[in-house]
Amino acid sequence: MAIVKTPRNKMPEQDPIVRGHNFEEVALGYTKELAMAEAKRCMQCKNPLCMKGCPVSVRIPEFMKAVAEERFDDAGKIIKSTNSLPSVCGRVCPQEEQCEKLCLRARVDEPVSIGAVERFVGDYLLSKGVKEEKITPCGKRAAIVGSGPSALTCAAELAKRGVEVDIYEAFHKAGGVLTYGIPEFRLPKALVKNEIDSVLALGAKIHFNTVVGKTLLIDELTDKYDAVFIGSGAGLPSFMGVPGENLNGVFSANEYLTRVNLMGAYKPDCATPVMRGKNVAVIGAGNVAMDAARTALRMGAEHVSIIYRRGREEMPARKEEIHHAEQEGIEFKLLCNPVEMLGENGWVNKLRCVKMELGEPDASGRRRPVPIKGSEFEIDADMVIVALGTTPNPLIKDSCEKLATNPKGTLIVDEGMQTSIKNVYAGGDAVTGAATVILAMGAGRKASRTILDGFGITD
């Protein structure tokens, strides 16, 4: 029987002009009816390629079938068996590069909106409230360093099997990049808290204000625990290294987003100050750059531009984020690279840029940007946000010589995610350098598997 062509069910969104002035979520989520209609588009492939595209191998056709049949609790169980944070993943995973890219429905019309249906199920589970789960202890103990995506995933997988889990978080709030980095309008913090609570409901405990490498050392953890997982992320911001970068008004995206998200500076009565620039330039074109630009807009900027040295095709951000940013009125200044930041009385007021053209492909496979001689020009900016990526925080490696790292500072692990120290595992950005939430979750899950195997726990 031929499949009738039916386009994807679009998720409702806030109006671009309205949402540019608020921190409410941009995408509003499926209704029950939309979710079921979309789930019915799944062709229930016998050999589902979509699952191969998922770093945590969510059983996609199974949960789609459950949603199509209005069995949302079942759908939740199926997803949660391999993915502890469905509401997060449904929102921030680059599905178009993963599951949806491989979806065979694309040959008929368009791929199934897998992320949107996953988000619906995740939110359905959270709406029912978090229940404490009784799990029989297995007698083993594990320490988890950090509480971002890789750490939470590893913690959940271990706790589910009765491992006594202690999470050590440097900040006063859990979630890592989900909390300090990704803004409220893309990933509401109440939802992140609920997802974390559901991990803690499995019995994992969290210890805040504990900087591993300073307050506690890896050696102390290996003395006390049967296994240690390091999921400390890549928190160190990169700057351009151009003159004037230390002028007031120039921030790393990490600082700007941390002030706004983690410290809540978007609320008028917040004690943490944040600069509210009128004319904001964001350097870089990844997801973090889009987040920073759209945040600046919501913080009252009159004009926000993305400045990127390559072209439109080379921008590393998700298409959806770029589209949303453009809809909201962010200007894209492409093939343009700042060479100096200029200021007055210690504050930035201009960027001196050079025009670029694309040459031969470089090591990353993207065409190398080359400056055009004599093309320098200046643009006004009273605030500059540098969003050029991050590298792993050296605090842990500096305090533990035995821990082997690459020249870039990332931790070296074997196939089972074990570091150079026995029973010490690592995953996420601490190993790969800055990457995605879901890749970090995949790594946390993989490490948990090795740890459980070591404990003699199979399922």
Next chain:
Amino acid sequence: MNRIVKKRRLAPNVCEYVVEAPAVAAKAKPGMFIILRVDEEGERIPFTICDFDIAAGTVTVLVQEVGYSTLKLAQVEEGGYIADFVGPLGRPTDLTEYKRICLVGGGIGTAVIYPQAKYLKSIGKSADVIVGARTKDLIMYEDEFRKAAKNLYLTTDDGSYVRKGFVTDVLKEHLEKGEYDCVMAVGPMPMMRAVANLTKEYNVKTVVSMNPLMVDGTGMCGCCRVSVGGKTKYACVDGPEFDGHEIDWAEAMARLGAYKATEKEHVCRLTGEKR
């Protein structure tokens, strides 16, 4: 939550807080700092560790009431709790390679040099200490320094106590005699800059402890960046101590003032003062 075990007013606008934080105390070393938040809505503010007691599990900080959050902290009484207390952060200051050390403290900077003076005495290398303040009321830890220092020299800008003048006046006399091979200066940036400019003339190694704005204190935000010898360093993970002769002081001082206007508005809301 961390309990304030002891609170003592040392000067009209400075309090000493002894805070229960056993994990921090266990790892504390002179020169390191902590970050605290007064309450759930509070900002993260850094303070250098002034003293610590591993057995009692306490860490002492001196806090000058200069802005919204420090005024809020001053409202918490002895026995009360603050929301967060994290550390010890930064790198410890190690002066053991030097033989004749002078520690110079200005105002609240005495908080940083005190643990150093105590430590140097404990290893038999007692240092000279010069403490300066605007006026008599602002001289802190005099008794403590009498015990920990080899010689203690006090100055007040207005001459209300001991010697009228600046710490640099005293320091210059000793540098003239070639008495020191290392100076550590901690205090307001203009004072540290003045000391560094002076010691440069005598080619004496000078360590300063920078106190820039910070958010996380673990190298994550880059807010605390300082130009040292033409390179950008993060005070929170690379410091807070740096070679005083290498610092770009003009830039550091400009960066410190980044939020002055916002801060003023916030303080007014707390104290009801008119702007």
